[in-house]
Amino acid sequence: MRCELIEELLSPYLEDELDQEEKRAVKEHLKTCKNCSLLFSYIKETRESLTGFPEMEVSENLLDRLYSIPGKKKRFKLSLDFLFQPSLQPLLAAVTILVMVVSFYSLNPDRNRINKSISRQAHLSYSKVGKLYARAETFVDALGEHKDNILVSVKNIPLFGGNED
Amino acid sequence: MLVNTYSKRIFNMSYQFTGSYQEAEDLTQDIFFKLYNSLHKYDFEKNFSGWLSTIAKNYLIDRYRKTKWEKTTRDDFDEYNLISEQFESPEERVVKKENKKTIWEGLNTLSTEIRMVIILRDIQGKKYDEIAEIMDLPLGTVKSRVNRGRLQLAKILKEEMEMKNEM
Structure with missing residues (x-):
């Protein structure tokens, strides 16, 4: 086997993860190749060095910082919960629409035109209601003496709780 | 409880990865913050320790890519x-x-x-x-x-x- 191929097998060889044939090939190669044999010894040394790094202790300062995290998060979460309560959603939607309308009105350069338009629409609506009321009165007058009979007939319709008698 | 059980492991993982004690302390705090924000996503069928290590690994690699620690040297070998x-x-x-x-x-x-x-x-x-x-x-x-x-x-x-x- 060539040295490049053997290099790839050195680490699994160290961990005894090769099959019998590969293991034998590496073993034979290491006996005859000085470079690969030296590299293998450095791989072993590398692994020993890495394995020998002991765990560091956590400082008191870091522990204090870590213990303080849940408290901070809880306060933050509570404020969010309050804002996103389902019961507040219609109110938030209404406030949003109101803010949009007020912003549109107050920031619009043609505010005078909007005022005039609103005033005209209000006036038209008022006169329409007045006309409708006048027509209703005329209708009631036209019914005259038949008004009471019609009312009794309407009350007797089963739909409104009366009987057919 | 999470701090008692896992702080040493996460701190050491951060320290070994960055080689900087100060950086490792800051990263450990960030990882715990991320952990608390992700607890609701934890699948109880999975191993918690492995899941936490994945969070730490992702965070460390992401931060590395953003800040390019390879430009800085590791702390002196102690x-x-x-x-x-x-x-x-x-x-x-x-x-x-x-x-x-x-x-x-x-x-x-x-x-x-x-x-x-x-x-x-x-x-x-x-x-x-x-x-x-x-x-x-x-x-x-x-x-x-x-x-x-x-x-x-x-x-x-x-x-x-x-x-x-x-x-």
Whole structure:
């Protein structure tokens, strides 16, 4: 086997993860190749060095910082919960629409035109209601003496709780 | 409870990855903050320790890509790292210390993914299937990366030794 191929097998060889044939090939190669044999010894040394790094202790300062995290998060979460309560959603939607309308009105350069338009629409609506009321009165007058009979007939319709008698 | 059980592990993982004590403290705090924000996503059928290691791994690699720690050097190699070991002679102690220093500094030359698998496998001693789960990689890819990482570090060590021998 060539040295490049053997290099790839050195680490699994160290961990005894090769099959019998590969293991034998590496073993034979290491006996005859000085470079690969030296590299293998450095791989072993590398692994020993890495394995020998002991765990560091956590400082008191870091522990204090870590213990303080849940408290901070809880306060933050509570404020969010309050804002996103389902019961507040219609109110938030209404406030949003109101803010949009007020912003549109107050920031619009043609505010005078909007005022005039609103005033005209209000006036038209008022006169329409007045006309409708006048027509209703005329209708009631036209019914005259038949008004009471019609009312009794309407009350007797089963739909409104009366009987057919 | 989470802090008591896992702070040491996360801090050490951050320290081994960055090589900076100060940076590791800040990152550990960030990772715990992220953990608390992700607890609702935890699948109770999964191993918690592995899940936390995945969060830490993702955070460390993401932060590395954003801040490019490879430009900074690692903290000076601390002799504390040798205290627990027994040596046959003072000469052996000096050689081992020099080798560890070279490997410690060499960790920064590895790509993030390879450095992480080396830390998980050789420093923390995790099994290959655990690493595959943490890294979300196929077992073969993990083994291949461990192999490449060890080879790269071994070659750095070899060059260092050859350079010293020539002096």
